[in-house]
Amino acid sequence: MCVGLSAKVVDIKEDTAIIDADGVKKEINAALIDELEVGDYIMVHAGTAIAKIGSDINVLDEIL
């Protein structure tokens, strides 16, 4: 249910983006991501960007 592809955005045109995933370039739908910029990393599922990838919080350090 969670097969995803993390990739870098290299171009944006209206609701679509060109991504670079380990050297492979592909056009995907980016309509569901706000304020997307070239250079952002996104998570792609079934040809659609579902989330922008941000920084991680170390939850383990928080609870210890």
Place this chain on the structure above:
Amino acid sequence: MIEKAKNIIQNYNGKPLRIMEVCGTHTHEIFRLGIRSLLPRQVDLISGPGCPVCVTPVNYIDKAIYLAQKGCCICTFGDLVRVPGSESSLAQARAQGGDIKTVYSPEDAMLYATQHPEKKVVFLAVGFETTVPAVCIAVDSAKKNGIDNFSVLTAHKTMPAAYEALKGSADVFIYPGHVNAITGNAVCKELTKQGVSGVVAGFTAEELLMAFAVILTLYEKDTPFFKNCYTSVVKDEGNIAAQKLINKIMTPCDSTWRGLGVIKGSGLMLKSEYSNYDAMIKYDVPDIKGSPNPACKCADILMGKCKPPQCPLFGKVCTPLKPVGACMVSGEGACSAYYQYGENL
């Protein structure tokens, strides 16, 4: 962080616990990364129902084959092609002349319909909240552009009602990271109030080790907990634009899950204003009942009631090359993971 997490996991000396990885991708990654070999004996991992192909009932495949036999062009994700229906599979339907195409996305299927106006293109819309937005984009675009030869056969599932059905199957749930990326964490937090513990996890070795270390640390405190261990992708509120799009195009419905039966309100279907894109209505598909192989234990495996090697067919008559059940076909299926990586890991 990795060393710290590894130490916590390997030195866990608390009470026994059952952890269910709801998502099939987690099942495979935990096997592939060798994380099972780090876990102490009192930690039992159970594979859950989070493989869209695995929970799709046999009669859905029968309906897709019916549509192919009626002359529709079936566009589908690759892993559905070899899933056995009651008597046949889409692969066999293709061998008999059926027009079955593998596509990467619902939008690709919609574009194919645009390029082939002579074909009746049906996309097989299975999957959880993660996949639904992509299907909604394709349907919305088809309606806006008047692409009338495109439709979808929906068997979408949503997780909240399924969590209710799974209560008691495990002590702690590893929630599916990319479902929560869409839905947000509200349902999981609500479950905590009902005594159900869980964490959202990512899929890399570092993310999974942190999730297990957090589970084992918090489980010893004897208080129900929820933690988001995948903050790089999952926001508390989820993807609001995707949620709005789903609400615009889809409406909840009862849905049949292989293994769990009919769960009220656990599915999504197209709203009536999009009925022209619903293949069931458009092509008047009959209510085919379907009959799964009675010896196949996929249903019990999806509920965490038994493990793949306990199925009498596993590794004998049911293998990835000749699968009997959906869990052996899908790249996210538990049987496929056990077969690929070894049940003793």
